[in-house]
Amino acid sequence: MSERLQRVEQALEDWAIRNGLFGMKFHAGMEFQYEIASQTVLFPILETENETTDIDFTQFFYEYGCEYDVSCFILSLFHEIGHHMTIASFSEAEKDISLLDKGMIKWVADHHERNYLYWENDIEFAANAWAIDFINTHMDIVKDLAETLKSSFAELYTDGQIYEIVDAFNEIALMEDIA
Numbered sequence: 001m002s003e004r005l006q007r008v009e010q011a012l013e014d015w016a017i018r019n020g021l022f023g024m025k026f027h028a029g030m031e032f033q034y035e036i037a038s039q040t041v042l043f044p045i046l047e048t049e050n051e052t053t054d055i056d057f058t059q060f061f062y063e064y065g066c067e068y069d070v071s072c073f074i075l076s077l078f079h080e081i082g083h084h085m086t087i088a089s090f091s092e093a094e095k096d097i098s099l100l101d102k103g104m105i106k107w108v109a110d111h112h113e114r115n116y117l118y119w120e121n122d123i124e125f126a127a128n129a130w131a132i133d134f135i136n137t138h139m140d141i142v143k144d145l146a147e148t149l150k151s152s153f154a155e156l157y158t159d160g161q162i163y164e165i166v167d168a169f170n171e172i173a174l175m176e177d178i179a
């Protein structure tokens with residue numbers, strides 16, 4: 001398993017480099033995350049479980065101008081890459097304020113409102129804005145990612161799960177084509 005996981009990580013690194021997205025590592029983990037210190041994008045090998053958050057997240061992307069119907073997995077991956085691309089534009093003080101801000105948001109009871117407040121946090125918003133702009137202007141690279149994920153995940157899964165994931169990667173289409 002671990003050798004196969006390494007091949008997925010390597011496939012993502014190769015994808016990033018051949019498309020001019022430099023300086024980050026990819027590591028299989030439990031959830032989507034960007035580790036600033038090690039410049040590493042963590043990604044889950046299983047679908048994330050929180051369906052309501054996934055729906056909110058996708059909705060957020062379209063409300064803020066994403067023109068393509070892209071799976072939540074790919075949106076999430078680009079969000080983390082967006083952190084890698086934008087984090088250097090924030091000062092240490094701004095990062096501290098953002099953290100405090102996120103601490104306060106945790107107390108908002110309504111999960112929908114809490115999700116939106118979180119993604120409107122300066123650092124989160126910068127990552128999403130980068131991701132939306134990149135997806136809208138580089139569909140060839142997004143499709144290359146979908147193909148890369150499809151072939152490397154096919155090696156990881158042997159049951160019906162892969163079909164669900166592969167289907168999600170096949171869904172990329174212009175929003176206006178499916179509206």
Ligand SMILES: [Zn+2]
Nearest residue numbers: 079083124127
């Ligand atoms: Zn984030």
